[in-house]
Amino acid sequence: MKVRDIIGILDAQVLQEGDLDTEVITACGSDMMSDVLAFVKDQSVLLTGLMNTQVVRTAEMMDMRCVIFVRGKEVDPAIVQLAAQKNITVLQTRYRMFTACGLLYLNGLRGGCEGA
Amino acid sequence: MSMLSLKYEVPGDDFTRAGEASSDVKHKLKQLGYDPGAVRRVAIAMYEGEINMVIHAGGGEAYVEISPEEVEIHLVDHGPGIPDVEKAMQAGYSTAPDNVRSLGFGAGMGLPNIKKYTDDLQIETEVGKGTTLIMKVRPGA
Numbered sequence: 458m459k460v461r462d463i464i465g466i467l468d469a470q471v472l473q474e475g476d477l478d479t480e481v482i483t484a485c486g487s488d489m490m491s492d493v494l495a496f497v498k499d500q501s502v503l504l505t506g507l508m509n510t511q512v513v514r515t516a517e518m519m520d521m522r523c524v525i526f527v528r529g530k531e532v533d534p535a536i537v538q539l540a541a542q543k544n545i546t547v548l549q550t551r552y553r554m555f556t557a558c559g560l561l562y563l564n565g566l567r568g569g570c571e572g573a
Numbered sequence: 574m575s576m577l578s579l580k581y582e583v584p585g586d587d588f589t590r591a592g593e594a595s596s597d598v599k600h601k602l603k604q605l606g607y608d609p610g611a612v613r614r615v616a617i618a619m620y621e622g623e624i625n626m627v628i629h630a631g632g633g634e635a636y637v638e639i640s641p642e643e644v645e646i647h648l649v650d651h652g653p654g655i656p657d658v659e660k661a662m663q664a665g666y667s668t669a670p671d672n673v674r675s676l677g678f679g680a681g682m683g684l685p686n687i688k689k690y691t692d693d694l695q696i697e698t699e700v701g702k703g704t705t706l707i708m709k710v711r712p713g714a
Contacts, residue, residue, distance in 0.1 A: 491682035507677045514592035518616040
């Protein structure tokens, strides 16, 4: 799917628009950035409930193209600002982590670490 | 022969700025047309190291030497040192305080991640004096 497809699937708000036509195949959902950094499998989407600029830094280091903040949390403007510099899309959805991941999985997105 | 020598101050009091040095190194390696796999491994390993410096050691300095054969990074801090390096290398072992975990780190994966993504890792540490991490990443390795 493309990043723009995620917007509809998660009924998401676009807080920062990067390249919405980027093709994404895998995603990772975690509030622990070290866990995200532990498994490089070309995940291009990060779902998280953690709210600080290190989320964007982590996405940047991993070459991820889209960060999704779950549970409708208010997103700090500093996060959006950093993401804009790095051309990373920032979305916000009211869905909780489990549901957001499930909806994306149902629509074809995978974990990228099969069997793990 | 070195293509590029870089030096960064890693501020110890500002968590929001942690990762700026790694971000800059990543950007420069990309500009040099460095092997993308190596660029990502450098970025992740150095970023974890930078976070460690901020969490545990009050910041420090980062020195980066880039050559066609390898990227060598020295992360130097003047923090408390690591009393038991073997333990610190175990996945899941952490001495980070709870407030660090609420920031998304401190899961005991920092040093194991650094080891995983580098081709060579040396840890020089002395309790009460500080720690130096020397990591090397080679393209295509």
